[in-house]
Amino acid sequence: MLNVSELTVDIQGSRILRGISLEVRAGELVCLLGRNGAGKTTTFRSLMGYLRPVSGRISWEDKDLARLSTWQIAQLGIGFSPEESEVYADLTVEENIELPTWTRTCGRPAAERISEAYRIFPKLERYRKRGGAELSGGERKMVSIARALALDAELLLLDEPFEGLSPAIIPLVAEGVAAIRQSGKAIVMAESNLHHVPDYIDKLVVIERGEIIYTGSLSGALGDVEVMKIIAGAVDAEPQT
Amino acid sequence: MQYANLFLAGLFQAAILFLVACGLQLIFGVQKVVNLACGSFYALGAFFAITAVGLLHQWQMPMIFLVPALVLSGVLVGTVGAPLELLLRPVYRRDPSYQLLLTFGLLLMFQDVFRFFWGAAPRSMDSSLYGIYGTIDISGLQIPVYNFLVIGASILIAMILGLSLKRTRIGRIVRATAENRNMTEALGVNSSKVFTMVFTLGCILGTVGGALVIPTSAASMTMAAELVVEAFAVVVIGGLGSMAGAAVGAIIVGLMRAFAVSLAPEVEILSIYLVVVVVLLIRPVGLFGRSAS
Ligand SMILES: Nc1ncnc2c1ncn2[C@@H]1O[C@H](COP(=O)(O)OP(=O)(O)O)[C@@H](O)[C@H]1O
Ligand SMILES: [Mg+2]
Numbered sequence: 001m002l003n004v005s006e007l008t009v010d011i012q013g014s015r016i017l018r019g020i021s022l023e024v025r026a027g028e029l030v031c032l033l034g035r036n037g038a039g040k041t042t043t044f045r046s047l048m049g050y051l052r053p054v055s056g057r058i059s060w061e062d063k064d065l066a067r068l069s070t071w072q073i074a075q076l077g078i079g080f081s082p083e084e085s086e087v088y089a090d091l092t093v094e095e096n097i098e099l100p101t102w103t104r105t106c107g108r109p110a111a112e113r114i115s116e117a118y119r120i121f122p123k124l125e126r127y128r129k130r131g132g133a134e135l136s137g138g139e140r141k142m143v144s145i146a147r148a149l150a151l152d153a154e155l156l157l158l159d160e161p162f163e164g165l166s167p168a169i170i171p172l173v174a175e176g177v178a179a180i181r182q183s184g185k186a187i188v189m190a191e192s193n194l195h196h197v198p199d200y201i202d203k204l205v206v207i208e209r210g211e212i213i214y215t216g217s218l219s220g221a222l223g224d225v226e227v228m229k230i231i232a233g234a235v236d237a238e239p240q241t
Numbered sequence: 242m243q244y245a246n247l248f249l250a251g252l253f254q255a256a257i258l259f260l261v262a263c264g265l266q267l268i269f270g271v272q273k274v275v276n277l278a279c280g281s282f283y284a285l286g287a288f289f290a291i292t293a294v295g296l297l298h299q300w301q302m303p304m305i306f307l308v309p310a311l312v313l314s315g316v317l318v319g320t321v322g323a324p325l326e327l328l329l330r331p332v333y334r335r336d337p338s339y340q341l342l343l344t345f346g347l348l349l350m351f352q353d354v355f356r357f358f359w360g361a362a363p364r365s366m367d368s369s370l371y372g373i374y375g376t377i378d379i380s381g382l383q384i385p386v387y388n389f390l391v392i393g394a395s396i397l398i399a400m401i402l403g404l405s406l407k408r409t410r411i412g413r414i415v416r417a418t419a420e421n422r423n424m425t426e427a428l429g430v431n432s433s434k435v436f437t438m439v440f441t442l443g444c445i446l447g448t449v450g451g452a453l454v455i456p457t458s459a460a461s462m463t464m465a466a467e468l469v470v471e472a473f474a475v476v477v478i479g480g481l482g483s484m485a486g487a488a489v490g491a492i493i494v495g496l497m498r499a500f501a502v503s504l505a506p507e508v509e510i511l512s513i514y515l516v517v518v519v520v521l522l523i524r525p526v527g528l529f530g531r532s533a534s
Contacts, residue, residue: 050423069426069431070423070426070427071426071427071429071430071432074426074427074428074429075429079427080427082424082427086421086423086424088416088417088420088421088424089420090417090419090420091413091416091417095413099413099414099417099428100428100429102410102413102414103414103428103429103430104428104429147428151428
């Protein structure tokens with residue numbers, strides 16, 4: 001479905017991604033794991049057309065995404081929930097979630113998409129009329145993911161969905177991610193903390209300094225000394241318990 | 242009752258100023274461009290309206306259609322905003338000084354456009370038209386009904402605009418684009434289209450304002466620059482980007498101007514800018530502005 005090959009991206013003259021290759025099949029949950037600054041957000045921003053690659057290909061079905069603008073990529077059915085959630089403060093929760101049903105009218109009926117979003121994040125039901133500025137970090141994260149879902153995307157890019165959330169709310173977001181996956185959508189989830197990687201992922205991709213250093217199963221990575229050295233660093237950065 | 246007269250004259254000024262300032266606010270709110278050329282759109286609306294009213298005469302249309310004809314001519318000529326928006330595209334993501342230079346360039350170019358099409362001398366239309374809708378007697382003073390129609394039209398436009406932004410889908414998309422253009426793109430919105438639409442609407446507000454002023458005063462080469470000065474006072478007093486601010490700012494500036502012109506004409510602009518200075522000292526973001534956070 002999504003095929004990234006040898007993707008190289010510069011930001012302001014410095015090389016951030018160095019020939020990244022990545023494949024996502026329909027319905028797959030892929031985790032892109034890497035330390036802070038490894039290049040996860042840059043990868044997502046390149047996939048969404050915010051950054052133009054220096055070289056390499058990004059293909060979606062048989063289209064070349066690297067030539068399209070962000071809105072065209074969204075129209076093809078790729079949903080994005082950014083690291084900072086980016087929920088509109090000026091719109092209510094309801095308006096935030098419904099907006100993509102107005103802009104992308106192909107696919108399933110709007111009502112179905114909206115009710116699916118609330119089914120996956122039932123907590124949001126109570127906040128429908130609340131303004132985007134009056135939400136906690138966890139609620140914003142849920143709105144952001146629900147909104148990407150309401151685009152009726154076939155692939156969701158979730159940038160660090162658990163980052164900065166309180167321990168009480170992490171399970172709610174995790175359940176949401178699991179439910180989205182159950183519904184058959186493909187997900188690429190960026191994560192910097194090994195502890196947050198769900199054990200049911202289909203594929204783990206480890207990124208380090210703009211390069212992919214591992215692609216395979218989670219258990220395979222846990223048994224790989226070289227890979228563990230790097231991702232366990234992310235674990236070590238957490239307070240020891 | 243001289244004051245009642247001045248008050249109504251001030252409200253009339255405010256109604257016109259509000260339309261132009263509203264366009265300025267809309268364009269700034271969404272595109273983050275301070276459109277110095279707003280005065281040119283106002284003047285363009287005025288010059289074009291004179292031509293339009295001439296046609297109305299020529300076609301022997303009943304002059305009862307004056308207000309609709311003026312609004313329509315403003316809307317028509319305001320659509321030049323759409324191609325002009327293309328000129329701004331290269332500077333959206335650049336330093337605001339480029340945007341100011343470019344819109345200032347537009348302001349200068351428009352002066353030549355006016356000279357070319359309408360000549361350098363002030364142009365006005367048949368002054369009897371001002372009284373075409375009759376007058377209303379307010380404590381012995383004859384106030385043209387036209388003034389009330391313009392004040393009413395301005396309030397109506399404000400309400401329609403406010404409600405559309407608040408309640409319609411396109412209005413919500415415009416507000417979302419204003420808040421976070423990049424995110425809106427990721428939700429499938431072609432924000433270039435939104436920009437073209439908003440800029441055109443902003444221009445139309447200016448041209449309609451210019452068209453409506455024309456029964457009361459002449460269209461001249463200096464009106465663009467004069468209006469920029471007042472519109473900026475409105476926006477600074479009300480707060481950059483705020484529609485409510487545009488309304489309150491327009492009323493303050495409109496009333497100040499009307500009273501100053503009659504009571505102390507030599508300090509007309511000074512008095513307006515005194516208010517600006519006071520607002521800037523007490524509340525630098527303007528009465529309705531949001532402080533940057
Ligand atoms: N706008 C930018 N300007 C300069 N450097 C940037 C910019 N954005 C990201 N970088 C650099 O790119 C690298 C990768 O960043 P990022 O993709 O955000 O990492 P991650 O999401 O994995 O934490 C970092 O070294 C960061 O400093
Ligand atoms: Mg990141």
